[in-house]
Amino acid sequence: MRTERRPRSRFYDGRPYAATLDRLLGRLHQLVADAVEPTRRVLDVGCGTGDLLWRLAPKADEVVGIELSPAMVDFGNERLAASALPNVSFVLGDVTRALADLPEDHFDLATVVLVLHEMPTEAQVPVLNEVARLARQVLCVDFRAPMPWNGAGLRNRFFELAAGLEHFQAFRAFQHVGGVPGAAREAGLVYELIRPVDAKTMDMGLVRRSI
Numbered sequence: 001m002r003t004e005r006r007p008r009s010r011f012y013d014g015r016p017y018a019a020t021l022d023r024l025l026g027r028l029h030q031l032v033a034d035a036v037e038p039t040r041r042v043l044d045v046g047c048g049t050g051d052l053l054w055r056l057a058p059k060a061d062e063v064v065g066i067e068l069s070p071a072m073v074d075f076g077n078e079r080l081a082a083s084a085l086p087n088v089s090f091v092l093g094d095v096t097r098a099l100a101d102l103p104e105d106h107f108d109l110a111t112v113v114l115v116l117h118e119m120p121t122e123a124q125v126p127v128l129n130e131v132a133r134l135a136r137q138v139l140c141v142d143f144r145a146p147m148p149w150n151g152a153g154l155r156n157r158f159f160e161l162a163a164g165l166e167h168f169q170a171f172r173a174f175q176h177v178g179g180v181p182g183a184a185r186e187a188g189l190v191y192e193l194i195r196p197v198d199a200k201t202m203d204m205g206l207v208r209r210s211i
Contacts, residue, residue, distance in 0.1 A: 015075055025114070029055055031197060032113055032141060035204065036060075039108040045095050045131055046115030050076035050088070056111070057085050064107075066091040066098060096130045110135035114202075116142050116183055117160075117174040118167060124174075124183040128207060132189055138207040143171070144200065145179030152199035180205060 033055035036042065040061045044052050047065025049072050056063045065088070067073050073092045080088055091098055099106075110131045116124055131138050147153050160171040177183055184191040184207045194204045 025051065028141065028197065028202075029113070032111060032139065032204070033059065035139065035194070036109060036111070041107045041109075043099075043107040043110040043131070043135055045110055045112045045127070046118070047076070047090070048072050050079060050090065052111065052113060053088050054083070054085070057088050060108075061087060063088045064091060065089070066093065066095050068092075068094060095134075096126045099130075099134060102134060104133050105136050107135040108137070110138045111141075112138060112207075113141045114143075116140065116180060117171050119174075120170060121173045121177055124177070125187040128183055128187040128189060132187070132207060132209050136208070139204070140180045140207055141197065141202055141204045142180050143174065144196065144203050145175045145177070145182065147175065147201050148199075150199055150201070152201045156198075156201055179203070180207065 029052040032052060036056060036059050038059050042056050042060040042063045044056065044063065044065045047053055047067045048069075050065055053063050053065045053076070065076065067076070067090065070092060073090045076090050080090070093099075112131060116127070119127065128138070143156060147156065157171075161168045174183075177186065180203065181191045181193075188210065189207050190210050192206045192208075194206060196203050
């Protein structure tokens with residue numbers, strides 16, 4: 001595994017993120033972990049501070065989180081050092097390059113939770129294609145497109161705007177391309193809806209290579 005050049009962290013990454021957004025996302029992360037069957041290897045893309053990794057650790061022999069933000073990975077490794085979880089590890093880097101040495105289907109499952117909507121539109125297809133190469137199945141949870149204007153939808157839009165103009169523009173572009181189903185279609189991948197979550201403002205679905 002290769003580690004890419006350390007990119008810059010956002011002002012709220014690391015400890016501030018763990019103290020606020022990890023707590024808000026705890027129920028969602030547990031929902032994802034509950035949907036994962038016991039398996040050998042799991043990859044969590046855009047793993048942040050590792051909150052989902054801890055929840056996945058009892059489900060797999062090996063759980064790997066990959067993340068672009070140095071502050072997220074540093075905080076995750078600090079927490080990992082005190083957790084005594086030998087089957088969890090972090091990789092700092094871009095998933096389209098940092099794990100390129102691994103063979104096809106190295107992981108049984110990859111999770112991509114609230115990550116695609118943060119990316120520039122042009123990055124979504126390469127990311128999905130590489131993750132679908134690395135894992136037999138990709139479990140995605142992200143905002144529905146279009147996202148309803150209910151209470152949860154207003155809350156989600158507020159947080160997206162609060163994260164900064166660039167972040168909000170990426171969210172709007174993600175809505176424009178049709179969310180995960182649209183991005184999967186652009187990548188030539190198959191998308192299967194599992195269930196709506198968060199008052200139908202998000203969808204959980206599987207992405208995989210076409211047979």
